[in-house]
Amino acid sequence: MALLPILRFPDPRLKKVAQPVAEVDESIRKLAADMAETMYEAPGIGLAATQVDVHKRVVVIDVSEEKNELRVFINPELSRCEGAQVGEEGCLSVPGIYDKVERAERVAITYMDLDGSRRTLEADGLLAVCIQHEIDHLNGTVFVDHLSQLKQLRIKNKLAKQARVTA
Ligand code: K1U
Numbered sequence: 675m676a677l678l679p680i681l682r683f684p685d686p687r688l689k690k691v692a693q694p695v696a697e698v699d700e701s702i703r704k705l706a707a708d709m710a711e712t713m714y715e716a717p718g719i720g721l722a723a724t725q726v727d728v729h730k731r732v733v734v735i736d737v738s739e740e741k742n743e744l745r746v747f748i749n750p751e752l753s754r755c756e757g758a759q760v761g762e763e764g765c766l767s768v769p770g771i772y773d774k775v776e777r778a779e780r781v782a783i784t785y786m787d788l789d790g791s792r793r794t795l796e797a798d799g800l801l802a803v804c805i806q807h808e809i810d811h812l813n814g815t816v817f818v819d820h821l822s823q824l825k826q827l828r829i830k831n832k833l834a835k836q837a838r839v840t841a
């Protein structure tokens with residue numbers, strides 16, 4: 675397995691729309707394993723392939739306390755969204771920034787698993803939020819895109835300042 679570098683907002687590659695996976699083969703299973711290692715090491719509760727500059731529709735998520743419930747979603751698609759919830763979100767591509775975002779409370783998705791079998795899942799709470807956050811990444815959207823223009827400008831300035839300090 676390998677740790678993969680994570681793109682940082684406002685890198686324009688985070689705006690690319692990821693392409694569907696035609697076939698779940700060894701290269702996709704290796705990508706998912708590398709993404710999981712990268713997510714656990716960060717640490718985070720999710721990661722989309724877009725964030726590691728691979729523009730394929732692959733997502734890994736583990737919202738468990740013990741970090742022992744890895745979920746891999748290939749070609750995830752929202753099939754149902756119900757209700758609304760507002761919660762604080764962070765992003766491994768926007769380090770140190772947290773803000774409130776409104777999301778659906780419950781979602782249903784279709785996806786393929788690591789064997790290429792088609793599956794469905796219903797989720798609520800943090801898992802539902804994380805699924806929506808990661809599907810946004812696959813569509814080229816970062817959570818700060820849901821915030822006001824003023825907040826986005828402040829975040830860009832803060833991250834640019836951080837980058838100068840660590841350079
Ligand atoms: O996609 C990402 O950038 C990962 C992101 C997922 C996410 C977090 C919160 C709400 C929605 C989606 C993160 O994992 S940020 C880090 C984080 O939330 C966390 C880190 C360590 C322990 C617990 C949470």
Ligand code: ZN
Nearest residue numbers: 764765766767
């Ligand atoms: Zn993110």
